[in-house]
Amino acid sequence: MKRKLIYLVALLCGALAIYEVYAVVIAYQKLPHQFAPYASVSPKDIGLSKKRQDILVTIQDPTFFEHSGIEWPSPITTTTITQSLVKKLFFKKFTKGFKKIEQTLIARFVVNPNISKEIQLTAFMSTVYLGEKDGIQLFGFEQGARSWFNKSLSELDDDEYLSLLAMLPGPNMFKPNTVASRERVRRIKQVLNGECIYEHVSQIFLEQCSER
Structure with a gap:
């Protein structure tokens, strides 16, 4: 047996x-x-x-160019x-x-x-899911920028860009102009300012940056 x-x-x-x-x-x-x-x-x-490409990689996949x-x-x-x-x-x-x-x-x-890696990044930027608005599912940073901010991607200011970036781990959880989005943007800024260490994709929600 x-x-x-x-x-x-x-x-x-x-x-x-x-x-x-x-x-x-x-x-x-x-x-x-x-x-x-x-x-x-x-x-x-x-x-x-x-600059914004570097920010995207730093927050979404910090070892992207090495792994x-x-x-x-x-x-x-x-x-x-x-x-x-x-x-x-x-x-x-x-x-x-x-x-x-x-x-x-x-x-x-x-x-x-x-x-x-450059083509991978371009494809990711063009296809990534960025939530649902007015019953329409949004894909790609350009469509996300126009739908959430009524601007092209290149016209976004820094906080608007970070708001889109903040959506990636949970697009419908971190919609722009919500409390959850603002809190995640704050954590992202901590990482970018060197106030919080973020080294692995497993830490994508930046919980280690939660303390004020």
């Missing part, structure tokens, strides 16, 4: 491994098509200055910019569990080795 159980577990593990390898191969085949809209566009082209698409020691429980892109571009319906493993493998072995 014990031997049969071990055999069954081994069989299931093997089947899972084969499925995940297949998923990675399919993702690789889709890669050029999925990133084609962003290959000839830079963050500056969509209204993101170098390999995932962040250790917890790649399955955290979500980098690369993993966020995989979720948006390679899944019609994303669920936790095996899909998270698949997301992590695609980020590490398909997207990060083949897509430059």
Whole structure:
């Protein structure tokens, strides 16, 4: 009985491994098509200055330019910019569990080795979910800027930009001009001013910056 159980577990593990390898191969085949809209566009082209690009990376994924698409020691429980892109571009319906493993493998072995960090950043800025307003779901910083502030992304002042940035961990939780948004913007400013240390994606809600 014990031997049969071990055999069954081994069989299931093997089947899972084969499925995940297949998923990675399919993702690789889709890669050029999925990133084609962003290959000839830079963050500056969509209204993101170098300063604001640095702020985005500092707050959303502080080791983005150094990591390999995932962040250790917890790649399955955290979500980098690369993993966020995989979720948006390679899944019609994303669920936790095996899909998270698949997301992590695609980020590490398909997207990060083949897509430059600049293109990844442009794609992220163009596709990230920025909440719902008047029954319309908003995607991308430009649409978010126009919908929440009636301005283009490049026209936003610093606090307005930070308000959009503050939405990323929970777009409908941190809507601009709410108490939650203002509190998160305050924490973001603490990080940017060097008053609070933030080093890993696992700290994305900046709870360590909560004390006034």
